[in-house]
Amino acid sequence: MGPSFLAPLIVSGTLALTAPRLAARLAPRPAAWALATAGASAATTWLGALALLAFTGFGQIRAVADRGLWSVWYLRSQEPVSRLGAGLCGLLLLLGVALVLRASWRRGRVLLRARHRCRTLPVSGDLAVLDDPVPEAFALPGAPGRVVVSTGMLRVVAGVELAALMAHERAHLRHRHHRFLLAYQLCAAACPLLRPLAREGAFAVERWADEEGARAVGDRAAMARAVGRAALARKTDPGPEVLPAATGGPVPRRMRALLAPPPATRRAPLAAAATLALGCLVSLGFAVHTTDDLFRAARHAYVQRHPGAAGADGGHD
């Protein structure tokens, strides 16, 4: 019984760990899509497999088994995991669901607050200026979306570089990159194994916008300089509490990519990621099927032991 429940966990774990490496070899746009798809399938499979395993333990509770007309004795003889294991899976599942809810709530709250606070900013076109010496620039999604840039940023980035920065932020808005970021964050909340995938996804989205910005101004080096100068200015002009970068070096990586020729389209890593994502869902399907078989057999065993229940059961089989 074990393998069919183990497979989804193993395949989704493999996908979680290999997808970031595969994506690093792709152009940013397909990488962002591949990571979102891989993350969603891995997270679904992970939570789904946990739910199935937890349910096999849950079904062995006497009151539940009597309600479902399942033979506890049969379930125990076949149990795919120990009851302790099933309980653990149930806890992980609840934790995952709780973290997903918390992440979406927090995200929504930050977005609403940011929108509310930026509503009063002086706006011209799609640019809203924040009178803050700390260099800051971000895309604020909504209808209409806004590019928010601080005066500190306007003092260090100007001319073509500012045009590149604006084009970068507009690319975030145009391609709805906040939805990608939401997907990555929720995946990471559902399954801690997906955290590296979420980080790589956020990076891919930045690279995607970098490429669009570079194309808009027709100057890759200008986009690279804008990124570098903005990052340096943040460093030399620290706010009250600059957080140490936990990710370790996305800025130089972005600059190097921009100073190199545009990334080529590659199919092999994309195909590998797609295969693994499909493998996830197929293995989850098998696990669902196995669980279904298990509970059917348990009901059959129950009915044989309690012939009186046959009538109640008749409608179902």
Added chain:
Amino acid sequence: MTERQAPGRRRAAGQLEGVVLAVLWAAGGPLTASQVNALLPGDLAYTTVVTILSRLHDKGVLRRERVGRGYAYAPVRDEAAHTASQMHSLLQRGSDRGAVLARFVSDLTDEDEELVQRLLAAHGDPGHHAPGRRPRGHHTPDHIDGHSTPKG
């Protein structure tokens, strides 16, 4: 730039407004239309700049003062400064905030700082204000902050 239909042109006009506002915010003090024009990338007609400036003034984004026969414009500061402190605390509280609002750059480690400096130096940019900032093919003062402000 693709400018096919009216919506495209309207968007381009909006983007131009943004660039003008950016120049005024980066400048230390009020600027006249011709000073703004000199700082803008590309060849814009003087009258276009005047139109954009007076439109932004009508929206209440800019304030203006008489200088000679024309006006010098500067951004209206109060709302922007108030919001800035609020946004600052929102962005600084917790690392996940940065992930919500796709920020342009993340913070650098010390090693990355050196690397970025080397990359900038290697690609035509030795100093803080260097020729690299200049829009292609147009004369633009390198140092916007130090630009002389009109005497009022």
